[in-house]
Amino acid sequence: MSRRVAVTGLGVVTPHGDDPDAFFAALMRGESAIRLFSPEDAPNPQAVPAGHCAGFDAAARLGRGRANGMDRFSQMATAAAESAWRDAGLDRDETLPKQDVGVFWGTGGGGITTTERGYRDLFLRGKARISPVSVILGMNNAAASHIAIGLGLGGANFTYSVACASSAIAIGEAFRRVRSGEAPAMLAGGSETPLVYGVIRAWESLQVLALGDEAGAPAVCRPFDSERRGLVLTEGAGAIVLEDWDRAVARGARIHAELVGYGSSCDHSHLSRPDPAGQVRALKAALADGDLQIGEIDYVNAHGTATREGDAAEIAALKEVLADRAGEVAVSATKSMHGHAMGAAGVVEAIVTVQALANQAIPPTAHLASLAPECTGLRHITAGEHGVEVRAALSNSFAFGGSNAVLAFRRAGS
Amino acid sequence: MDVYPIILEALHNRYDIAVDSVTPETTLESLQVDSLGLVELMFEVEDRLGVPAPQDFAAPVTIADLVKLVERMQGNHAGQPA
Numbered sequence: 001m002s003r004r005v006a007v008t009g010l011g012v013v014t015p016h017g018d019d020p021d022a023f024f025a026a027l028m029r030g031e032s033a034i035r036l037f038s039p040e041d042a043p044n045p046q047a048v049p050a051g052h053c054a055g056f057d058a059a060a061r062l063g064r065g066r067a068n069g070m071d072r073f074s075q076m077a078t079a080a081a082e083s084a085w086r087d088a089g090l091d092r093d094e095t096l097p098k099q100d101v102g103v104f105w106g107t108g109g110g111g112i113t114t115t116e117r118g119y120r121d122l123f124l125r126g127k128a129r130i131s132p133v134s135v136i137l138g139m140n141n142a143a144a145s146h147i148a149i150g151l152g153l154g155g156a157n158f159t160y161s162v163a164c165a166s167s168a169i170a171i172g173e174a175f176r177r178v179r180s181g182e183a184p185a186m187l188a189g190g191s192e193t194p195l196v197y198g199v200i201r202a203w204e205s206l207q208v209l210a211l212g213d214e215a216g217a218p219a220v221c222r223p224f225d226s227e228r229r230g231l232v233l234t235e236g237a238g239a240i241v242l243e244d245w246d247r248a249v250a251r252g253a254r255i256h257a258e259l260v261g262y263g264s265s266c267d268h269s270h271l272s273r274p275d276p277a278g279q280v281r282a283l284k285a286a287l288a289d290g291d292l293q294i295g296e297i298d299y300v301n302a303h304g305t306a307t308r309e310g311d312a313a314e315i316a317a318l319k320e321v322l323a324d325r326a327g328e329v330a331v332s333a334t335k336s337m338h339g340h341a342m343g344a345a346g347v348v349e350a351i352v353t354v355q356a357l358a359n360q361a362i363p364p365t366a367h368l369a370s371l372a373p374e375c376t377g378l379r380h381i382t383a384g385e386h387g388v389e390v391r392a393a394l395s396n397s398f399a400f401g402g403s404n405a406v407l408a409f410r411r412a413g414s
Numbered sequence: 415m416d417v418y419p420i421i422l423e424a425l426h427n428r429y430d431i432a433v434d435s436v437t438p439e440t441t442l443e444s445l446q447v448d449s450l451g452l453v454e455l456m457f458e459v460e461d462r463l464g465v466p467a468p469q470d471f472a473a474p475v476t477i478a479d480l481v482k483l484v485e486r487m488q489g490n491h492a493g494q495p496a
Contacts, residue, residue, distance in 0.1 A: 065430035129460075132453040 005178045006248040006255040007409070009088025009241030010351050011080040013191075014338055015051035015234060018083065023338075024355040027363040028384035032218040032337045034232050039197045043124065048209060049217035050195055051234025051339030070137065070146055071111035076237035077143035077191035078150055084187065084239035085151055089253055100183055102155030103144045104174040106166030106190030108343035109199065110140030110159075116196045143191055147239075155183055161343070164303070165264075166190050168346025168397035168405035171240060172262030175407075178242045185244065189347040191237035203233060208307050219367040221340075223304035223333035224311050224375040231305040234339030238347035240354070255412040257357040260392070261290020267402030274310055274398055279317035282404035283394070287321075290408040292392055294325050299362050299393040301353045304333020305340055312374040314398065319377050330388075332381040336366040346397040350407050353395040357411040361386045417463075417484045421477065424458045438478035449473065459484055 010020040015033035017023060026033070037050035058067040058075035067075055081103070085091055114137040118130040136142060141159040148157050156177070160170045167190025174188035194200070203209050210230040212220040221232040248255055263285025267278030287294070300322075303314055311333075319326045334352050341348050356362055362385045371380060395407045422433040431445055442452060452474075456467040465487045474480040 063430055065428070068428050068430075129457070132457050133450065136450075 003179050003181050004245030005175055005259045006243050006245045006253070007240055007257045007259055007354050008243045008248050008253045008255055009084035009090065010256060010354065011083030011087060011239040012348065012351060013053055013056055013076040013080050013237040014348060015053050015236065016338060017055060018079065020351055020355065024352065024359065024363070027334050027337055027352060028361055028386070030337065030364050030366045030384060032366055034218050034221060034337070034339050036214040036217045037195060039195060039200060041120070042197045046197065046200060048200055048204070049212050049220045049232050051232060051236065051341070052195055053235055069133070071114045071142060072193040073107060073111055073113070073191045074143040074146045076193065076235070077105065077189070078146050080189060080191065080237035081147040081187055081239040082150060084189070084241050088241040088243065090185070090241065093251060097184060098152050099154035101153045101185045101187065102174070102177060102183055103147045103153055103157050104160065104170040104186060104188045105144035105147070106160045106162070106168070106170035106343045106346060107140055107143060107192055108161060108163050108166055109192060109194055110161070111138035111142055112199055113193055113196050114138040116198050147187060151187070153187065155186070162403045163399035163401050164340070164342055164345050165397040165399035165403045165405040166343035166346065167238065168350065168395065168407055169264060169403070171242070171347060171350055171407060172264060172405055174242055175259050175262050178244055184247055186242045187239060188242060189237065189239035190344040192342040192344040193235045194233045194342055195235050200233060209233065210306060221306050221336050222367045223302070223306040223336050223365050224315070224372055224380060225368050226370045226372040228306040228308065228311065228372065230307055231335070232339035234341045236341045236344050236348060238344055238351050240347065240351065257354040257412050258410045259407065260410050261286040261288070261292060261408030263287070263289055263406045265404045267404070269402060271402070272400050274313040275402065276313045276317040276320065278402055279314060279396070279398055279404050280320050282406045283317060283321040286394065286406035286408045292408055294322060296392045297322070297325070297329050297394060298388070298390045299330045299353070299356050301349045301356070301393065301395045302331050302333045303396040303398045304335055304365065306333070306335065310398070311372070314396065315375045315378060326377055327379055329379060330362045330381050330385070331378045332363055332365040334363050336368070346395070346405065349397070350395045353393045353407070353409055357390050357393055357409055360388060360390050362388055362390065417481050417488070420459060420462055421480055421484065424455055424462070428454060428458060436477060438476065438481070440477050441475055442477070442480070463488065
């Protein structure tokens with residue numbers, strides 16, 4: 001039995017704040033939340049442009065006792081998930097069989113803050129013992145488990161660790177559970193907290209970070225621009241509630257959008273160099289899965305990390321798939337404003353895509369001043385467009401390891 | 415160093431427990447401090463006092479039991495050769 005799948009709840013923790021509407025409004029205005037950031041307790045001075053959730057107060061959101069029992073990636077996960085749950089109105093729905101509702105979560109690094117703290121104590125401070133809860137705070141599936149405990153969700157509880165496609169894949173797999181009728185609803189998303197010294201140093205060494213000073217930090221991430229210099233690390237979380245369409249309608253829920261398709265593939269060619277052929281397969285799989293025609297797609301939220309090779313590969317893939325409509329379909333990379341949330345990027349950008357459908361508005365690629373020759377041929381949005389028709393939209397997530405995931409949404413009224 | 419206030423502070427910091435309601439007779443169970451919670455608490459106290467907790471100890475039932483356990487740790491540590 002194939003069911004339609006409604007998106008009924010949204011929750012975020014981002015450098016722009018934790019209100020999905022205010023977040024989208026900031027993106028529409030082209031506002032960047034990227035600032036120069038220095039990690040705490042760095043053994044050597046370090047300052048990089050980054051998306052830091054400076055306003056996130058875990059103790060205020062979760063209570064100090066609860067927050068102390070979690071790594072930062074679980075704190076953000078729980079906050080985003082509980083926001084999405086409330087947004088869906090499921091906190092007031094006593095008919096939902098919560099034992100059948102699962103949590104599918106995505107993260108690349110998991111509890112890396114706890115891991116780094118442990119290493120500091122052991123290797124830098126010479127301690128013989130580290131926190132007795134290091135294991136359970138640091139494990140990658142801690143966030144999903146905390147969400148299930150907090151909301152009382154007894155269905156399947158899985159964590160997907162697929163680098164930058166982690167949470168897109170978590171959403172896609174959760175979508176299948178609802179569509180098949182296996183679950184009446186699922187909570188899906190992801191969280192990532194890469195702003196710790198060792199992780200920043202590792203990305204710096206890979207030479208893919210856009211570096212800059214305080215004045216230049218907000219505009220340093222420039223997807224598709226001829227002067228693009230790389231990505232910006234961001235911490236954050238996002239969660240969406242996926243629900244059986246008929247159930248959502250019957251209870252009078254607000255439906256933000258419909259999730260109709262999910263495609264995944266592997267480049268099977270290189271760990272870090274993306275291959276347009278693999279991305280094309282994921283894009284076509286999502287369209288076929290959603291029974292969508294190219295003519296219905298009005299917007300693509302690109303993976304668009306602002307790396308040299310990544311942007312060029314994605315543009316090539318989109319041009320091949322969109323074919324003679326490539327010049328008409330709006331494309332933007334909102335990482336230019338919120339940075340790259342790694343394992344949480346998929347859900348954060350899926351939420352932006354859902355908001356584009358719900359608001360009939362398209363956010364821009366900020367700071368795109370000089371379109372790179374290898375990125376031409378698409379309708380790049382450089383200023384937010386309000387009052388446009390957005391019938392269906394895609395959200396791309398392409399990961400190191402060659403794993404690709406594409407989510408396809410339709411506006412709720414279709 | 416007086417152990418009791420340090421334990422109260424650790425309970426407050428880690429579990430957000432209102433220490434005004436805690437007495438020496440209060441049980442750890444009533445504060446919802448389970449076996450893992452006790453290990454965490456001991457780790458924090460160990461960190462604050464700079465004395466090593468034993469790897470194996472009989473679980474205290476009340477706050478007064480916990481104070482005695484930490485005082486024994488201090489005593490044992492004080493008796494160690496420098």
